[in-house]
Amino acid sequence: MDLFDKLKELRQNGLDEIKKASDEKKLNEVRVELVGKKSELTNILHSMKEVAPEQRREVGQKVNEIRDLFNSHLNAAKDEILAKVIAKKMEEERIDVTLPGRKGHLGSKHPINIILDDLENFFIGMGYKVVQGPEVETDHYVFEMMNLPKDHPARDMQATFYIDDENLLRSQTSGDQARVLEKHDFSKGPLKMVGPGKVYRRDDDDATHSHQFMQMEGLVIDKNITMSDLKGTLELIAKHVFGQDREIRLRPSYFPFTEPSVEMDVSCFKCNGKGCAICKYTGWIEVLGAGMVHPNVLENAGVDSNVYGGFAFGLGLDRFAILKYGVTDIRDFYTNDVRFLEQFRKEED
């Protein structure tokens, strides 16, 4: 057989064998056989001297041509086999993506602290310092310094847990005002603070009463603070917490530590003022108490009330949370039922 016929036959057989190879191992054997060091093609190249010189060039070309063809078919076959292997493997590895994932613990904040953090950030943004005072307080700071001398009838408004004649569980965070006022150096600038914390009252626990709850106290004192400033500040708070389209109403009220004293109502966010169960059909919801700091409170703390003045406000964080989240029983905040608490994970602060 002439060398060219042989090459032709080699080419055809080679291609057939590549086609037949069904897995990677067989394909490798075929590769060695067809283009390896001991393959027929290599042999032919190695025995070129036996070929007539005028044919050498052509044979060489032909051999290379076939080898390139083999290589490209081998590679294609390899890719094909690999694709099949991968396809098979993937099929074997198919999972039901609709099955649920494994769940570890998911953290959450207490709803009252969500409200608290939000308010703290709000006030910090406006230049208020966050101040904390003791919960086991003295009659002196909670009452006397706040213009509530002993036998003041307004003391009846608050049933206080006394520890002894002088010490008590604070029934309001106002004591923080007195402590801060005593210490503040007005030559270094105005006083702007909020004081959040737990307070205690001798109330039997029921849906609307709790012997423990959280308040936040605010105080701004300088030389030229007006009641209009108080109104503007309260409006910001109301809108921040209850929505930008809220209206507010200031009602005259009475607190021994402020004069004038007001209570702020916001237009009911449930019914928009039309009247519903939440606002007791008044269209308004009472949210906080405030006023211009009573001169006696300033003087008691050694601050000259002829020079300095300002406003104070106090709000109930539990009440805010109740209103904002539609909670119907204040005890839910303290029984720590996980089914209640886990709802607040989605609430950002």
Add this chain to the structure above:
Amino acid sequence: MLVSYNWLKDFLNIDEDPKDLAEKITRTGVEIESVIHPEEGLKKIVVGHVVDCEDIEGTHLHLTHVDVGEDEPLQIVCGAPNVAAGQDVIVALHGARIAGNEKIKKGKIRGIQSFGMICGMQEIGFSDSVVPQKYVDGIFVFPEDADVKPGQDVYEALGMDDYILDFDITPNRADTLSMEGAAYEVGAIVDQKPKIEEVVLKADGPEWTNDFEAKVDEKLAPKFYLRKVSGVKIAESPLWLQTRLWNAGIRPINNVVDATNYVMLLTGQPMHAYDARAFADGKLEVRKANQGEKLTLLNDKEVELDPNDIVITDGKTPVMMAGVMGGKNSEVEDDTTDVILESAIFDGTLVRKSALRHANRTEASSRFEKGVNWDNTQKALDMAAILLRNDANGNINEGEIKATDKDRKPAVVKTTISYINKVLGTELSSDEVVKIFDRLNFETEVNGDDLTVTVPNRRWDIEIPADLVEEVGRIYGYDNLKSTQPVLPTTQGGYSEDEMKMRRIKNIVEGQGMMEAISYSLTSPEKAVRYTLNPKALVEVQWPLNSSRSAMRQNLMTGLVDAASYNMARKQKQLALYEQGRVYDHDGGNFNEHEHLATLYAGNTFSDNWQHLTQKIDFYFVKGQLENLFTAVGINPEDVEYRATEIDGMHPTRTAAMYLDNEYIGMIGMIAHAVTLAEKALRGAELYGYELDLDVLDEHLQKGMTAKAAPKFPSIERDLSILVKSDVTNQEVENVIKSNAGKYLNDLHVIDVYSGSHIEEGKKSLAYNLVFLNENDTLTDDVVNKAMEKVTEALQEDLEAKIR
């Protein structure tokens, strides 16, 4: 105070919608809690005249015929015991609506046709507490003086066409606890001068003061006036007066008692009427009670008097608790003929304490404790006397006794127009300010910027310039104030440094999947010191609500265990709770508060899943979480020393006290079986947790840090397996390794612990992975081999370890 809109019209010319007026009063003066229109919802309720009435045999029922202004009287079956022929009564006709939106229809009762219902007051909406005693258990009968005709609606005659404004007063505005006070307030709001009636009294009875001696301590009663009215006939009050009383929430009693209550409602001055027979010796004394004295009050309550109660006596025995309530022994009764009227001012604080002490608050005592108008003592006394003449046929005796008569001058408050504007943020002219005080009926004097206001005694709440600011502000209208922000030098807002650290810790714990809880600080004395390594003196409240809330907690764990119990009772067994809060003690006579953090875990690391890939929470899971927390706040967990310790409430062999630089920072472990077995909901549960004292930890927290580059040189690892006695702890082994491995030991951790078969009894096998690293150079095997050699030698020597 329930204020009648119709009564207000006696003082003011108003025709405004009562609800609109209420809103104005709320925004300007006193919150109006509600506006009640008693006839609202009622329909077809008319006056009827009972023509005849006979008993229906064998029943308690009566068959009546009632004239309701139609051609024929209606036949009505009535069960009330007090129905009788000749009465004018309240009739609900067929198709009527009575209280509770109940519909009345004609029908048959015991087979007898009934075309309507004769009503008691409660059935048309009156509260039990205002219905005259004799009508409480039956129907209401119009008194003879009532100008009513059969068939007309009952509403006007009974005062039900009125609107009742509920003044929810703050303690400083007790001046509105009277119709006159309310009229001044509303007058200022609607800019009208109220018509306040003056009283002129002419006596028509004999002189009486010469035969009566009143001895009064001025400190107890700075004003004490008496009059005598003789020859009274006790009867029902006229209907107009009764309606005013019940619309104010007061039950009519008889024409004498009603007169005193009416005068109190009108003037705000509490009054009292004594049967003159109580002062048989012609003597009266106002003094403090003596120890052991007793008095039976008008409400039949027998009280043991306290030496701080003010009493009125007949010279010997108390006959009244001053300012609170009269005594049974001086009560005006049906056969009373001569009455002593008292109009007085008593010490408010003493009255308040008496009322509290004897749990006997009254309309009178609440007025005395909040203050009364010193200018109305005389008027109230005279007015009550006149009412007794008009309504009870009495003769007002000549003369009155003023046993004490202390004068109170109106307050004169000086301020400036500019001060008022400065506080309010307004620009009111002096004319505008004067106009406001004019509306309030306060006299003013202006001199340039200076303003002097004379405040009448009826507004005893006003004493200082700030009080005047409030008056101007509220009448001007808080709605009219601008909304501004304080113009101030910049202030730096923010948290304190301690607070920042605490918030960081909370964030990490939350990121670890913990759910935040808030528990009560008050707990039982036992729980307050459970889970506490060194209990301190307790902070206990004097009058706890109950014994389980009487002491302040010294640990947070107890609240979390309570929460676990609550949740497990509700089948919530997968718990990861934390609380950050304070604990309280009374150590060394000081009240101390410390910030703590506690966590409590129950259930599994993963919630139940179809792959069954989860593990029970155990000590080491919780410890791992805690170690991560330490790392995250910059405390090297290896610096924390765990000492197995027994703590009340904690599992005695699975609990450790933790120390940092030999300072106690908290504890970690399992809740004791003694706790979980004792509570049904917790039985069988394994609860693990830790509690940290953040105040102590705080001092160890890193502030700021300097970064260093990741290591450039490779590290070399070695494993080491040893056999030691069972009671050797991991800590002991690690201590030996660390102190012998040299400076290149970079990481050390235990990779296996084994005891059991294949191993000698009383021994255990431990395996460690050691990582060596030289941050400045490539480490050679030689160096590491030498280090390992030193380690193994030391282990053999110090712990009798066998190297495996």
